[in-house]
Amino acid sequence: MTAAVDDLRSAFGELTALHGWAPLQTPRSLLLALTGRVGAVASIVQWQPETGRDLVTPELRDELADCLVYLVALSDALGVDLVDDAVTRIRGAVEAATP
Amino acid sequence: MTAAVDDLRSAFGELTALHGWAPLQTPRSLLLALTGRVGAVASIVQWQPETGRDLVTPELRDELADCLVYLVALSDALGVDLVDDAVTRIRGAVEAATP
């Protein structure tokens, strides 16, 4: 599978509709949800000296996935084109750093 | 522009090579960087009663973009297929919730 952020957006929209979650998904609530998932990733790796591919668990993958879900949902709620912005920003940094 | 996460991955790889940042980008360091950018988003909106599209500033867009940059870089460093995982996870939740 080679999924795109648009597939995620559409699946999350379906899930939101099924549960009637739309009124809950204000930007601040989505930001707190993102904070929660980043915190969960931190909790999983906190006592590992360094984290490598061999230490990836299904739980860690779920939490990383949820980080993306809430980051995309937060950006959508703010009308921000997240992936385009990120690419533009990094390409600009590449240009600035290119001799 | 309709950028994809792969465009971001390739631009960030170029930036990393230009600066020689690869040795710095361990999973734990990338996770701290992600924590930092999520914290920066929180700082921007912290005293707003609620955050709407009209309150989006270039600074907020930059910080959201950086969240995505570091979340993708962290997942790549761990060998995790972030977007696929997220779509699979949400589609599973949709199926589970569908009567």
Place this chain on the structure above:
Amino acid sequence: MTAAVDDLRSAFGELTALHGWAPLQTPRSLLLALTGRVGAVASIVQWQPETGRDLVTPELRDELADCLVYLVALSDALGVDLVDDAVTRIRGAVEAATP
């Protein structure tokens, strides 16, 4: 100086009164402020392989101090006796772990 959390509480109450900040300091806003300061600490140390006493800067000390300010203010806003709760919790864990 050997300050106590009560000194902090009283100084922060004074600052809040001087600026008329009370209406802004809802639990969710204080939590976002705490998230922001923890993120700032993370940003400062993110590319250091490990952080020791020799790497402590005034900026890092300020951010740690602000973490405490907002954690205490959040707990106060929720009517939670933070220090008592923490001591009780850790003492309970000590008892449970004592053979």
Place this chain on the structure above:
Amino acid sequence: MTAAVDDLRSAFGELTALHGWAPLQTPRSLLLALTGRVGAVASIVQWQPETGRDLVTPELRDELADCLVYLVALSDALGVDLVDDAVTRIRGAVEAATP
């Protein structure tokens, strides 16, 4: 009970010794642990429109207490006098704001 941060420090030192946790408690690991607990607080309140005293659960109190535990442990690991720094910082802000 009117506990002080020193009581917490001593109880946590005892717990650390009992479990032999000292080698794990590097500044970066303690910072990730703090990030994790702040994230847990965020997860608890994320879908509440605003969080008041009536919404405080034992779980929320435990997570706030753990935030303090890890913030104090992180500061101690860095040789930073957290409470003194915070009081000095806020008193300075009070003086600066006093007409």
